Amino acid sequence: MPRSVNLLHASPREVAAAISRSRRDFLRQVTGAALLAPSAMRAMAGSNAKKAVVVTFGGGARDDETFHPDGQDNIPKMLTELAPRSTFFTQVVNRGILGHYVATASLATGVYETFNNFAAVSPDNPTVFEYFRKDLHRPASDAWVIAPSNGFNRIGESGHRGYGKGFGAGVILPKRLLAAALANGGSADFNHLLRDNYESQAFSPVIGGNDVELQQLADIFKVSVDDFITHAKSLASPDELSVYIARQLMRRLAPSLLWITLHDIDVAHSGAFSLYLEGIRRSDRLCAEIWNTIQSEPEYAGKTTLFILPDFGRDSDISPGGNGFQHHRTGDPASRTTWMMVLGPGVRENHIVERPVDSTDLVPTLGSLLGFTPNLCHGHPLPEVL
Amino acid sequence: MGPAQLTVESFKSYPPEARALAGAHLALLQKLPLGFAPFLLREIIVFDWKFPYEQSELTHQLAYLTKLTEEQRQKEMAPFAMLKLSEKLDSSDWVNQPAQFLEQLSAHLWATQQMDGFRAASENYVRKFNATMPVEELPVPRLGIAVFGEGVSGTDYKLFRKLRRSGVYFSRLNPANGMEAIAESLKIRAAAHSAPYAHWCIEGGAITASLPGFTCVDYDGLAGVRGRLSAIMLSAYESTRFDPEKLRTTLAAVTPETAGMKDSGDGALDRFQLSLLTEGSGTQIYSTTFVQWAAREALRRAHPLTVFTHYTPRQKDRTMDELLNGAQKKAVPDREGSMIDGDMGAFYTWVNMQRLAGAENARFLAWFEGHSEAVAIGPSLKPGTEDAAPIEMAGVLKRVQYS
Numbered sequence: 186m187p188r189s190v191n192l193l194h195a196s197p198r199e200v201a202a203a204i205s206r207s208r209r210d211f212l213r214q215v216t217g218a219a220l221l222a223p224s225a226m227r228a229m230a231g232s233n234a235k236k237a238v239v240v241t242f243g244g245g246a247r248d249d250e251t252f253h254p255d256g257q258d259n260i261p262k263m264l265t266e267l268a269p270r271s272t273f274f275t276q277v278v279n280r281g282i283l284g285h286y287v288a289t290a291s292l293a294t295g296v297y298e299t300f301n302n303f304a305a306v307s308p309d310n311p312t313v314f315e316y317f318r319k320d321l322h323r324p325a326s327d328a329w330v331i332a333p334s335n336g337f338n339r340i341g342e343s344g345h346r347g348y349g350k351g352f353g354a355g356v357i358l359p360k361r362l363l364a365a366a367l368a369n370g371g372s373a374d375f376n377h378l379l380r381d382n383y384e385s386q387a388f389s390p391v392i393g394g395n396d397v398e399l400q401q402l403a404d405i406f407k408v409s410v411d412d413f414i415t416h417a418k419s420l421a422s423p424d425e426l427s428v429y430i431a432r433q434l435m436r437r438l439a440p441s442l443l444w445i446t447l448h449d450i451d452v453a454h455s456g457a458f459s460l461y462l463e464g465i466r467r468s469d470r471l472c473a474e475i476w477n478t479i480q481s482e483p484e485y486a487g488k489t490t491l492f493i494l495p496d497f498g499r500d501s502d503i504s505p506g507g508n509g510f511q512h513h514r515t516g517d518p519a520s521r522t523t524w525m526m527v528l529g530p531g532v533r534e535n536h537i538v539e540r541p542v543d544s545t546d547l548v549p550t551l552g553s554l555l556g557f558t559p560n561l562c563h564g565h566p567l568p569e570v571l
Numbered sequence: 572m573g574p575a576q577l578t579v580e581s582f583k584s585y586p587p588e589a590r591a592l593a594g595a596h597l598a599l600l601q602k603l604p605l606g607f608a609p610f611l612l613r614e615i616i617v618f619d620w621k622f623p624y625e626q627s628e629l630t631h632q633l634a635y636l637t638k639l640t641e642e643q644r645q646k647e648m649a650p651f652a653m654l655k656l657s658e659k660l661d662s663s664d665w666v667n668q669p670a671q672f673l674e675q676l677s678a679h680l681w682a683t684q685q686m687d688g689f690r691a692a693s694e695n696y697v698r699k700f701n702a703t704m705p706v707e708e709l710p711v712p713r714l715g716i717a718v719f720g721e722g723v724s725g726t727d728y729k730l731f732r733k734l735r736r737s738g739v740y741f742s743r744l745n746p747a748n749g750m751e752a753i754a755e756s757l758k759i760r761a762a763a764h765s766a767p768y769a770h771w772c773i774e775g776g777a778i779t780a781s782l783p784g785f786t787c788v789d790y791d792g793l794a795g796v797r798g799r800l801s802a803i804m805l806s807a808y809e810s811t812r813f814d815p816e817k818l819r820t821t822l823a824a825v826t827p828e829t830a831g832m833k834d835s836g837d838g839a840l841d842r843f844q845l846s847l848l849t850e851g852s853g854t855q856i857y858s859t860t861f862v863q864w865a866a867r868e869a870l871r872r873a874h875p876l877t878v879f880t881h882y883t884p885r886q887k888d889r890t891m892d893e894l895l896n897g898a899q900k901k902a903v904p905d906r907e908g909s910m911i912d913g914d915m916g917a918f919y920t921w922v923n924m925q926r927l928a929g930a931e932n933a934r935f936l937a938w939f940e941g942h943s944e945a946v947a948i949g950p951s952l953k954p955g956t957e958d959a960a961p962i963e964m965a966g967v968l969k970r971v972q973y974s
Contacts, residue, residue, distance in 0.1 A: 255732055282681045299682045367895075414895075421890040452888070455853035456860030458915035459908035460888050502733075502922055506690070508867060509919055511852065516686050 236441045236489040237551055240475055241289055242468050243333065244450030245513045245520070246495040249502070250465055252524060259465045262473035263526070267493070269535050271526035272570050276541040279497040279521050283513045288496045288544075289332075289446055290340055295548030295562025307339040307349070310561055313548045314341055314354035317442050320557035328354035329440045331427045333448030340446075345561070354444070357402065357434070359426040365399045366414050406433040421467070424449040428471045432478050439484035442555065446496075447471060453499060456511045476528065490529030490554055490570070492547065498523045527570045538569045573661075574608045575601050581666050586619040596633050602644065603636075605661065606651035606689075609676070613669040620842040622768050622873040628704070635703050647699070650692030654685055671820055707928035710764050711876060712949075714972065715866075715920050716753060719882035719913025720939040722906045730910075731946045733918045734937055738948030740957045741967060746941050752964035753938075754780055756972070757879055761785055768839075768873040773865045775858040775883035775909075785879075788844055788865050790858040796830045797855050800848050804855070822849040843868070857885040859909050863916035870923045880920060882913030910939070921948065934971045938964075947971045 250256035252275075257264055281291045284302025291298045294310040314328040330341045338361075342353025403410055420426050424447045431445050450464035472493050479485045500507030501519030513520040525542075545564030552559045553566040577600050582593040593600065593615050600608055614621075614629050621629065639647060657679055665672035680686040720726075731740060761770040761784030770785045772778065777791035800822070807818040827834070827841040835841055847868060853860035859882050866880045884904035917937040924933050935948040948954075949971050 258729075281684075284681075297684070299684070301678065301682065418892055418895045421892055423891060426891070455857060456851075456863060457853065457857050457885065457888070457908065457912050459905070459911035462911065463908075502919070505926060508864070509922075510915075516690055 234441060234488070235555055236439075236485055237443070237492065237555060238475065238479060238485075238489060239292075239442075239444045239492045239547070239551070240472055240494075241292060241444075241446045242450070242472065242493055242495040243285060243289070243446045243448045244453065244464060244495075245283070245285070245497050245499045246450055246465055246468075246523070247499045247501075247510060247519055248522075248524070249519075250462060250510065251495075256465075259462055260469040262469045263493070266473050267476060267526060267528060271528045272533050272536040272538060274525040274527075274538045274542050274567070274569075276539065277494055277523050277525045277544060278541050279523070279544040281544065283497050283516065283520055285448070285451065285496060286337055286340070289337065292494075292496060292544055292547055293340060293444065294343065295545045295559055295564045297545065297563070305339060307342060307344040309344060311343045311345045311348035311559070312341065312353060313551055313559065314442060314444075315343060315345070315348035315352040316548070316552060316557045316559045316562075317555060318354075319348060319352045321555070323441065325353075325355055326438050327440050328442040328444075329434055329438070330354045330356045330444045330446070331431050331434070332356060332358055332446045333423060333427065334358065334360060337446065354442070357430055359430050360423055362399055362402060362413070362430075363417055363426065366410050366417075402430075405437050406430075407437065408433075422449050424464075424467060424471055428474055431475065435478060435482050435485060439482070442551070445475065453510050454512060456508070458510060461510055487530055490527060490532060492525060492527050492551075494525035494544075494547070495523040497521060497544070527567075532570050536569070538567075542567055572666075573605055574603050577601050577666070584667055585616055589615050589618040592618050592630070592633070596637065599633065599637050602641075604648050604652035604654075605656060605665070606654035606676070607648055609665045609669040609672045612666060613673060616667075616669060617842070620839045622839055622843075624707075624768075624874040625872050631704060632700060635700055647696065650688065650695075654680070654689060655683060668820075668823075670823055674819060707874065709876065709929045709932075711760070712932045712934050712972075713876055713924055713927065713929055714760065715878045715880075715924050715933070715935045716757070717866075717880045717882070717913065717917035717920055717935075717937045718750070718753070718940045719917060719937075720906075720910040720942065721881075721883050722904070723910045723939075723941075726907060726910060728907070728911055728914075730914050730939055730944060731937060733915075734921060734935075734946045734948070735955065735957075737921065737954050738935065738946050739952045739954075739970075741945045741947065741962060742943060742957060742959050743961045744938070744943045744945050744967060745961065745963050746943055749938060749940070749964040752968060753879070753936075754782065756965075756968045757782055757785070757877065760877055760972075764876055766876075769875050770877040771866075771869045771873070771875045771879065773862050773869065773878070773880045775862045775881055775885070782879075785877075786840060786869075786873075786875075788840075788847070788869075790861045790883075793844060793848065796832055796845065797848060799831050800825065800855055825849055843872070857912070858883055859885045859912035859916060863912070863919055866916070866920045867923050870920070870927060874927055878920060878924070880916065882909060882916060884909045885912065936967065936971050 251260050281297030287298050287302040290308040293312045294308045296310040298308050300306050341356040343349050447468050452464050453461035479489045498520045499510050499513045500515045502509045504515045504517040507515040543564050546567050548559050548562045549564045549566040553571045579594045582590045663672050680689050765784050768786050772782050772785040772787040774789040778787050778789045847854050847865050851864040854864050862880050862882050866878050884906045886902040887905035921935045938945040
């Protein structure tokens with residue numbers, strides 16, 4: 186039976202809990218939401234319900250090239266526009282496997298997944314999207330992932346028996362869309378863009394055109410496939426395409442839980458330091474663009490919390506088993522420790538948290554924020570942002 | 572099969588010297604755990620093509636392990652013996668394909684969360700073993716020279732941001748005849764301290780000037796090999812199902828002959844150059860990565876007295892819009908980016924020199940080619956300082972080498 190709280194005399198925690206409880210109660214009544222058309226879903230999303238956008242500053246970035254004095258040139262937007270508005274966690278430790286897909290999956294499940302990083306498998310444990318959708322009875326259109334490569338196509342939904350099929354997030358792989366759009370007009374050069382990950386020097390084979398998926402996206406975005414291609418041709422990198430799609434998604438469907446994995450930084454595996462720095466600078470600019478979109482979109486402004494975090498770091502310059510920034514193979518502290526910034530309503534601004542927190546704390550924090558219970562995750566909610 | 576089942580026959584496919592070495596240490600190898608023995612075999616199997624320092628280091632390591640008492644060896648090997656391996660690893664051909672075994676072992680250790688414990692055990696072992704290595708006697712302090720920035724007219728990028736903490740930043744160096752002064756200095760040094768693989772020249776373009784006494788590696792000289800390896804890699808990428816492990820196995824099986832390398836008469840050097848391309852990441856694509864990685868590997872494996880690296884402009888990485896629009900099909904140089912790559916590469920060469928004997932007395936010079944900026948490091952060059960007095964390259968070289 187719900188406990189009543191006199192909000193006038195309640196502590197902030199009690200107020201938050203009460204609001205959270207009310208929201209859950211409300212959401213549980215919307216059980217038919219999954220059957221609604223996109224326009225109706227968008228209208229539903231127009232409530233005051235909280236939203237969250239997670240940006241994994243992907244490809245692994247070190248402190249040296251970001252918040253360390255030597256690296257601050259590379260992140261002017263985050264340093265001057267975002268950090269002052271954020272609660273900043275200086276030590277986010279990833280104790281899992283340092284491969285991008287498995288690490289991102291671990292971030293999304295709150296459990297250190299142990300599958301082969303290069304295998305096309307679903308996470309073993311329920312993802313944040315499944316907890317969110319199942320607990321809160323949210324439709325498929327309310328949780329989305331935009332991920333860099335085909336290897337991430339299973340990130341939205343686990344193989345867990347209690348969750349899994351039917352509860353996951355929609356996954357958009359921008360490069361795959363582009364491949365489908367260019368199925369008959371792609372050039373050999375385009376294969377470079379389909380490079381799945383720099384870690385294995387792998388190019389993914391061109392996937393056969395997924396017309397349905399492409400057409401679905403075209404319908405949602407209200408743009409023609411030709412316009413999509415034309416726009417893609419004006420962008421400098423796959424991450425820019427990801428953010429373009431994210432903006433379209435936010436405008437058209439306004440999902441409550443949006444996860445964007447940037448990946449340009451991973452060019453570091455090629456060993457070209459300047460390209461790695463370019464990737465960081467681009468990510469910095471794109472993070473600011475995402476924040477500005479959140480502020481300018483009525484469906485998001487004032488009710489959205491943004492989490493930005495690298496999936497992990499990269500090897501330190503002095504670790505003898507590595508080659509500095511190029512890889513993340515040693516498991517040394519530099520490769521395991523990174524940072525996170527959290528911005529949004531109710532989040533303390535210009536606040537720094539120096540205690541070590543864990544990568545797996547993200548999911549339970551999202552759970553506390555949005556009102557779902559990630560029973561099987563191993564992390565703990567971060568009270569500093571709740 | 573476990574190490575206890577090894578026999579002399581197990582090494583029949585090894586090259587002659589490697590086979591003899593393994594056979595001579597059979598009793599030792601039989602007593603090592605599967606979590607360790609393949610690490611030794613990976614080195615033994617290529618013994619015939621190792622540089623002199625590597626050969627002496629490996630034989631010393633085998634002697635070190637042989638001399639341990641049974642109790643000491645068991646204690647030393649305990650962390651490796653306790654690793655929980657998979658059935659697949661147990662049954663793999665770790666004797667004839669130790670490198671592939673170690674690739675799989677690494678993935679297994681990550682997946683089973685044993686990597687941190689393994690890493691700590693490995694570092695502990697290496698530390699103990701290194702402490703028993705005879706101190707490397709150097710006839711002259713080790714010297715590194717890195718030159719980068721070719722073709723860049725000017726930059727806003729703050730160069731040497733890491734290196735200048737370790738040495739003197741020269742801001743008014745006269746760049747005229749700088750390369751000639753460096754070459755002259757290197758020739759004198761090599762003539763005075765001649766030894767196999769003691770002096771290395773690693774060139775991002777083509778070697779144009781002769782450096783007697785130097786072991787030289789150049790990116791352009793390997794163009795044919797790079798082309799063949801790229802074709803192998805592209806074929807793997809474009810197969811219906813890309814398998815990174817299979818590609819690694821394929822690349823590991825490439826020999827100088829199958830890669831179309833001319834037999835230089837120096838098997839160790841030929842194999843070394845090939846390994847830069849088959850084991851390095853990005854070395855096939857970017858000359859700057861090639862130079863940095865080659866310097867790292869030369870230092871790690873040959874322990875040279877001198878390493879000279881010259882970074883030249885690498886090809887520009889094409890942006891998505893350029894790729895989609897079919898623009899810039901011809902490779903164009905990225906001079907500014909290559910300068911930044913070279914700046915970081917120079918720092919890494921210095922870091923790698925610091926891992927070798929005589930680090931406290933090592934000397935280093937990094938120069939922004941054609942410009943007045945350089946950083947010089949040496950025992951009497953005060954770290955984190957600037958020297959704004961006009962100076963010639965010969966003067967800087969003198970201060971680096973003879974201070």
